[in-house]
Amino acid sequence: MNDPAALIRVRANPRKRDAEATRAAILAAAKTQFALLGYDCTALRDIAREAGADVALVKRYFGGKEALFLEALKASFGSDGLRDWDRANFAHEMATMLADSPHADEARTHRFQFLLRAATSPTTAPLLNLLIQDRFLGPIRDWLGGADAEARARVFAASYIGFLVERLIRGEALLGREREVFINRVAAIFATLMSERDAPI
Amino acid sequence: MNDPAALIRVRANPRKRDAEATRAAILAAAKTQFALLGYDCTALRDIAREAGADVALVKRYFGGKEALFLEALKASFGSDGLRDWDRANFAHEMATMLADSPHADEARTHRFQFLLRAATSPTTAPLLNLLIQDRFLGPIRDWLGGADAEARARVFAASYIGFLVERLIRGEALLGREREVFINRVAAIFATLMSERDAPI
DNA sequence: GAGTCAAGTCAATGCTCGTTGACATGAGCG
DNA sequence: CGCTCATGTCAACGAGCATTGACTTGACTC
Structure with a gap:
């Protein structure tokens, strides 16, 4: 978070156009950010930046903030074991x-x-x-x-x-x-x- | 919260100009709202409305949102007993x-x-x-x-x-x-x- | 009753946010 | 190559927020 190195890495090493990889990156970033800051204090812009993607893609791939949250929530709980x-x-x-x-x-x-x-x-x-x-x-x-x-x-x-x-x-x-x-x-x-x-x- | 009766009561029975009472009303409303919604989801406007006061008075009497929160927090913990x-x-x-x-x-x-x-x-x-x-x-x-x-x-x-x-x-x-x-x-x-x-x- | 100042009101500012639609781009196919 | 469409970019919108300073109102003093 606020990691300039990450930004540089993203900029220097952009994903090839790959919808699935982008979706996965956004989901991973969402899991981190939601856990760290909670739903209300997490900005979609931050998730997108963390994932090296654009905010608009969040909407395209997930539909909106709440839908993204639900998917991240379910993905985080694959039976604790x-x-x-x-x-x-x-x-x-x-x-x-x-x-x-x-x-x-x-x-x-x-x-x-x-x-x-x-x-x-x-x-x-x-x-x-x-x-x-x-x-x-x-x-x-x-x-x-x-x-x-x-x-x-x-x-x-x-x-x-x-x-x-x-x-x-x-x-x-x-x-x-x-x-x-x-x-x-x-x-x-x-x-x-x-x-x-x-x-x- | 969102209690129309409260609003009517406030409108119909306004406090006489009394800084101390207003301050107390704001603090009481803050304790409730912060407990109910947490810091981030609580709007000063809601606290002010609940207290029958104006947002600007929050600043005048407490200095700002964070200062109000701290005072409400301390006021809520007078030695549990x-x-x-x-x-x-x-x-x-x-x-x-x-x-x-x-x-x-x-x-x-x-x-x-x-x-x-x-x-x-x-x-x-x-x-x-x-x-x-x-x-x-x-x-x-x-x-x-x-x-x-x-x-x-x-x-x-x-x-x-x-x-x-x-x-x-x-x-x-x-x-x-x-x-x-x-x-x-x-x-x-x-x-x-x-x-x-x-x-x- | 006029003056004064605290108490209360109001509108505007600047910011961040989620959402949206128009636009650019590049990979793959014919 | 040239077309096409999925993929990615961008700018703008409208809503909500805390904060601020100028304004109005009312109670009290003389």
Whole structure:
């Protein structure tokens, strides 16, 4: 963003006339910008410049700002993949990741930022209810399984969101004993939620 | 917002010329609008209309949009008051509140929305780091006390944020067994974090 | 009641934005 | 080569925004 090198690269090395490549470049730039600035603060002109294309092409290829946003949103959520996690180590690995810097986990941070910005913008928030239900709460519920999966999934999702927000605000990795304690406590929360047994009080 | 009755009321019952009252009305309207729409989507014109005042008065009394925002932000955070909670029942009461509808807890929801919107807007996010540290993480750390209060406060704050976000997205109260399970699980998380003993795994 | 100054109003300015349609260009085909 | 049409460029429009300074109005003092 505002990267003069990028501009020079674009100018010096223009794409051959290729509609598909241009469309893809615009979509990629849109994913970045929307995640970084949110819907309302992102200008189509910036996306176009970032993609080395003209604003008019955004309209031609996507129809408009809102349509571009929706496509970028859907493209950013190709099933997060709780499936792939090893259940035995999940709680500890997840807690460790949450203790580390968000920069160490670019892809996830990026997607989460996109979702968070979209959920807190009054313009785009209404578009999100279904998506969150379908691609977030639903998969977590199925992955947890067992008794009261719905309620446990809610607590799980809420905790997860909170930890991600905290990591985003914190901006850097935790260190030393604070890191250890953080990881233990967070892992304990996830582990308890994965268990069907009701929580001990 | 967009309340014709309010407009009529304002027109029919104009304030007597009173700088202080006008200033207060603008500030109150700003708190509402910024919480509802976030900094970027809020127009000074709307704030002024809501307050029954003219846009130019915003500049006269506050200096500009950003200054007004900062004043509204500070005015919205007069020490949340963890102090006042009864420690014995805290976890369960807090969990119950989080299971209920956000509309049942107007004031807190309102303030939290303000903070969340402010934290996710690229314009205002930089202004928040210090405020969050001072008025959120700090008080929680002091309230928790004991060993590793810093790390526990982080987990506590993150969980709390997550539950508030979840409640905000959910929009309505939980019912029946789902509500019971939710409350138990959430209360268990808070209770564990309040305890100095390291979490059981 | 005339004068004064704070309080409130108004219109204009300059900016950014999404959108749009007219125009230029180049690659591929006959 | 010359035609053609997809591809890319450009300038302009209209709306909405914060800001600004000149203007009007009303309450209070003498």
